[in-house]
Amino acid sequence: xxxxxxxxxxxxxxxxxxxxxxxxxxxxxxxxxxxxxxxxxxxxxxxxxxxxxxxxxxxxxxxxxxxxxxxxxxxxxxxxxxxxxxxxxxxxxxxxxxxxxxxxxxxxxxxxxxxxxxxxxxxxxxxxxxxxxxxxxxxxxxxxxxxxxxxxxxxxxxxxxxxxxxxxxxxxxxxxxxxxxxxxxxxxxxxxxxxxx
Amino acid sequence: xxxxxxxxxxxxxxxxxxxxxxxxxxxxxxxxxxxxxxxxxxxxxxxxxxxxxxxxxxxxxxxxxxxxxxxxxxxxxxxxxxxxxxxxxxxxxxxxxxxxxxxxxxxxxxxxxxxxxxxxxxxxxxxxxxxxxxxxxxxxxxxxxxxxxxxxxxxxxxxxxxxxxxx
Numbered sequence: 001x002x003x004x005x006x007x008x009x010x011x012x013x014x015x016x017x018x019x020x021x022x023x024x025x026x027x028x029x030x031x032x033x034x035x036x037x038x039x040x041x042x043x044x045x046x047x048x049x050x051x052x053x054x055x056x057x058x059x060x061x062x063x064x065x066x067x068x069x070x071x072x073x074x075x076x077x078x079x080x081x082x083x084x085x086x087x088x089x090x091x092x093x094x095x096x097x098x099x100x101x102x103x104x105x106x107x108x109x110x111x112x113x114x115x116x117x118x119x120x121x122x123x124x125x126x127x128x129x130x131x132x133x134x135x136x137x138x139x140x141x142x143x144x145x146x147x148x149x150x151x152x153x154x155x156x157x158x159x160x161x162x163x164x165x166x167x168x169x170x171x172x173x174x175x176x177x178x179x180x181x182x183x184x185x186x187x188x189x190x191x192x193x194x195x196x197x
Numbered sequence: 198x199x200x201x202x203x204x205x206x207x208x209x210x211x212x213x214x215x216x217x218x219x220x221x222x223x224x225x226x227x228x229x230x231x232x233x234x235x236x237x238x239x240x241x242x243x244x245x246x247x248x249x250x251x252x253x254x255x256x257x258x259x260x261x262x263x264x265x266x267x268x269x270x271x272x273x274x275x276x277x278x279x280x281x282x283x284x285x286x287x288x289x290x291x292x293x294x295x296x297x298x299x300x301x302x303x304x305x306x307x308x309x310x311x312x313x314x315x316x317x318x319x320x321x322x323x324x325x326x327x328x329x330x331x332x333x334x335x336x337x338x339x340x341x342x343x344x345x346x347x348x349x350x351x352x353x354x355x356x357x358x359x360x361x362x363x364x
Contacts, residue, residue: 059215062215063210063215065215068213068215070215071215071216071217072215072216072217073216073217074216074217074218
């Protein structure tokens with residue numbers, strides 16, 4: 001459906017990995033999931049978080065690619081690396097502030113989420129958002145999201161780098177942006193650019 | 198050189214844009230600069246050709262070549278011979294009259310031939326006709342007469358000694 005945006009709410013994630021399994025089914029990258037699935041503190045708790053590519057407005061991965069293999073379309077979706085161009089240098093893997101691109105060594109190519117472009121370009125929901133039972137990954141209209149208590153945020157600070165994204169993160173109502181630099185959450189960061197959430 | 202590039206993004210970043218929208222983008226300033234520089238280049242090139250033609254140093258005389266022997270070709274006959282770095286055409290227009298010219302048409306350098314019926318040198322490419330007696334243009338696109346080969350009788354030989362470019 002058009003007019004929808006992608007919203008990620010890690011607190012809703014129940015760790016079922018339906019998104020991982022659903023993503024794996026895509027024929028273009030069968031067997032390899034594009035979902036970045038994390039256990040937050042496995043020894044201490046069961047909380048998990050599933051992330052997709054954030055499709056930044058000014059994608060760092062694309063800017064650091066030496067082979068010009070990552071392109072961002074006019075609809076805002078940052079495509080995965082172009083097969084003829086990617087040289088598997090891992091520049092984007094290292095550069096992404098969110099740690100999304102993964103190097104698939106046996107294909108010698110970087111792979112990442114492209115918001116199921118074959119589906120979303122025709123108006124369908126991405127696979128992960130379709131199967132997520134708790135709607136931690138949601139692809140809905142802003143009106144539907146407004147019913148939630150959390151506020152969608154798409155502005156992140158990575159140190160001094162301002163990262164604006166297409167995908168929204170659900171954050172507690174409060175600051176307009178989220179800092180994703182671990183340093184900002186330490187006590188030494190009292191005078192950081194963005195006050196720790 | 199600040200006037201040359203006022204944008205903050207470096208040129209390579211605009212040329213190899215990460216955005217699909219920026220793929221074929223050429224802004225007006227770039228395009229106009231390209232047009233102006235190309236135009237200027239062609240103008241300078243033309244000036245150089247002009248200067249080269251004006252200030253040509255006098256070349257040494259080409260080595261003489263035996264064009265034909267007496268009686269070798271019949272009246273109205275033709276012989277081709279190399280001289281002064283090009284192909285020349287020798288025509289026996291009368292019993293005792295031989296004329297020779299460079300075979301390169303002064304229009305676009307096609308090889309001219311002697312048309313016996315009309316008694317003139319004709320160029321097949323664009324129908325440029327030259328008078329066989331003095332090489333002047335009778336009709337057609339050529340603007341300059343055919344360069345004439347100066348012939349000298351030395352014994353039984355007809356020797357080509359010099360090539361005179363037309364006016």
